[in-house]
Amino acid sequence: MTPMVHPESEQYIIIAEHLNKIYPGSIKALDDFTVKVKKGEVVVVIGPSGSGKSTFLRCLNGLEEVDSGQIIVDNIPLDDNEKHRLEIRREVGMVFQAFNLFPHMTVLENINLAQQLVRKASRKEATAVTRSLLEKVGVANKADSYPEALSGGQQQRVAIARALALMPKVMLFDEATSALDPEMIGEVLDVMRDLAAEGMTMVVVTHEMGFAREVSDRVVFMEDGRIVEAGDTEAFFSAPQQERTNDFLRQIL
Amino acid sequence: MKPSRSRKQIYRDVIGFLAIACLSVWLVMRGSDNIAYSWHWKQVPRYLFQIYDGEFIAGPLLLGLGVTLQITVVSLFLAGFFGLVTALLRMSASPVGRLIAWIYLEVIRNTPLLVQIFFLYFVMAPILDIGRFATAVLALSLFEGAYASEIIRAGITSISKGQWEAAHSLGLSHYDTYRRVILPQAIRRILPPLTSQAISLIKDSALVSTIAVYDLTMEGRTIIAETFMTFEIWFTVAAIYLFITLTLSGFVSFLEKYFPQRA
Numbered sequence: 429m430t431p432m433v434h435p436e437s438e439q440y441i442i443i444a445e446h447l448n449k450i451y452p453g454s455i456k457a458l459d460d461f462t463v464k465v466k467k468g469e470v471v472v473v474i475g476p477s478g479s480g481k482s483t484f485l486r487c488l489n490g491l492e493e494v495d496s497g498q499i500i501v502d503n504i505p506l507d508d509n510e511k512h513r514l515e516i517r518r519e520v521g522m523v524f525q526a527f528n529l530f531p532h533m534t535v536l537e538n539i540n541l542a543q544q545l546v547r548k549a550s551r552k553e554a555t556a557v558t559r560s561l562l563e564k565v566g567v568a569n570k571a572d573s574y575p576e577a578l579s580g581g582q583q584q585r586v587a588i589a590r591a592l593a594l595m596p597k598v599m600l601f602d603e604a605t606s607a608l609d610p611e612m613i614g615e616v617l618d619v620m621r622d623l624a625a626e627g628m629t630m631v632v633v634t635h636e637m638g639f640a641r642e643v644s645d646r647v648v649f650m651e652d653g654r655i656v657e658a659g660d661t662e663a664f665f666s667a668p669q670q671e672r673t674n675d676f677l678r679q680i681l
Numbered sequence: 682m683k684p685s686r687s688r689k690q691i692y693r694d695v696i697g698f699l700a701i702a703c704l705s706v707w708l709v710m711r712g713s714d715n716i717a718y719s720w721h722w723k724q725v726p727r728y729l730f731q732i733y734d735g736e737f738i739a740g741p742l743l744l745g746l747g748v749t750l751q752i753t754v755v756s757l758f759l760a761g762f763f764g765l766v767t768a769l770l771r772m773s774a775s776p777v778g779r780l781i782a783w784i785y786l787e788v789i790r791n792t793p794l795l796v797q798i799f800f801l802y803f804v805m806a807p808i809l810d811i812g813r814f815a816t817a818v819l820a821l822s823l824f825e826g827a828y829a830s831e832i833i834r835a836g837i838t839s840i841s842k843g844q845w846e847a848a849h850s851l852g853l854s855h856y857d858t859y860r861r862v863i864l865p866q867a868i869r870r871i872l873p874p875l876t877s878q879a880i881s882l883i884k885d886s887a888l889v890s891t892i893a894v895y896d897l898t899m900e901g902r903t904i905i906a907e908t909f910m911t912f913e914i915w916f917t918v919a920a921i922y923l924f925i926t927l928t929l930s931g932f933v934s935f936l937e938k939y940f941p942q943r944a
Contacts, residue, residue: 528847
């Protein structure tokens with residue numbers, strides 16, 4: 429039994445405590461920000477643009493560094509140890525607003541890449557996993573296409589499959605549907621809904637309130653790097669406690 | 682797509698081209714008449730190659746071409762290596778690495794290649810105990826490497842941040858990210874400017890004749906000193922350089938066509 433690096437590591441798969449981050453010459457992106465996520469939970473993070481939602485997400489897998497505070501994912505502390513950082517990234521899949529597929533590789537190669545390099549799978553093993561993932565996200569017929577030949581919705585579904593290729597325990601979605609044409613948002617949300625139903629732990633930054641309300645267990649509303657209000661999804665939407673929350677919800681609903 | 686041109690325009694272009702070509706030939710002929718130059722084109726082929734008893738024997742110009750090709754091919758690889766290492770150093774987190782790269786770039790790009798060749802040949806070669814050929818290769822690859830590094834750096838920085846983030850979020854190491862995600866995309870983008878640099882290298886290699894490396898240019902000079910066929914030999918030498926550089930351009934165009942850039 430590995431020793432717990434944090435007393436609550438047993439309980440929470442993500443522990444983010446007292447995070448602070450200031451971008452040079454700007455306001456605080458994260459201001460004593462604390463969020464903990466249980467295994468299997470779907471947490472939606474909402475807030476006005478520039479409130480620090482994306483920064484929080486990107487700090488969780490070490491794409492950005494916090495100035496102070498502690499991040500622990502699945503009992504692995506995110507610290508100066510490069511090994512820990514890589515371990516956490518294996519356990520955390522991330523989906524970006526701009527898809528960020530590798531344009532010089534086919535869809536199949538995009539999804540095979542990390543399996544072969546990080547998990548040291550053979551090409552054959554990787555391809556088998558990739559095919560089943562593509563089946564799951566509904567783009568099995570595009571395996572040998574290059575990303576440029578795919579629609580935005582298809583690209584994002586491939587990106588989700590790619591993020592799932594290392595069998596992560598946590599998935600982060602950074603405004604995954606914001607760059608999509610309206611008619612393609614649904615197909616991506618469907619994939620995310622399926623994932624949530626399978627019990628995947630998810631942290632989702634989104635403006636899709638319908639999706640948030642339907643799929644998430646908990647909502648975190650943040651502004652200026654701080655939590656304004658956080659709570660169970662149903663209570664959050666039906667009876668928000670803060671005036672600011674009310675204003676925000678009125679604006680976007 | 683180039684704009685389509687009418688038949689009339691094409692005729693006009695062809696006539697224009699022929700006129701300029703005739704004028705150039707006429708100028709050369711007039712110049713050679715003025716200095717009472719006597720042409721000996723028939724003598725030229727044997728400096729390229731001869732055939733004795735069905736056996737092919739390379740003449741001095743072809744031997745020189747061989748040396749030029751050896752120097753440029755080795756220098757190309759070394760220049761690519763220096764260029765890549767310098768580009769990575771300049772973008773590295775290490776201040777010392779960045780400083781070394783910066784000094785190298787500034788020194789090389791702000792001094793004449795000829796001076797660098799002399800410096801390496803007269804100062805460094807005796808110290809390092811290296812021959813003329815190695816000195817020539819070192820000088821050329823250091824020189825072109827500096828320019829290549831700026832091209833490579835521009836190519837790498839042109840790759841969007843999202844590509845790094847996607848690769849990193851998949852748990853790829855920095856090395857794997859460079860090798861599999863960033864460089865393959867960057868190389869495709871920098872192929873055209875890098876080709877121009879390779880063509881410069883071929884042309885600049887003529888300067889190594891100054892340290893008595895028997896390359897194409899040096900062989901040409903030697904033949905001229907013996908035969909006084911100045912015009913014929915320089916025309917021939919120029920044609921050979923032109924042939925190599927155009928072949929290289931053609932090859933790269935072919936590569937670009939078969940490995941299309943994907944956005």
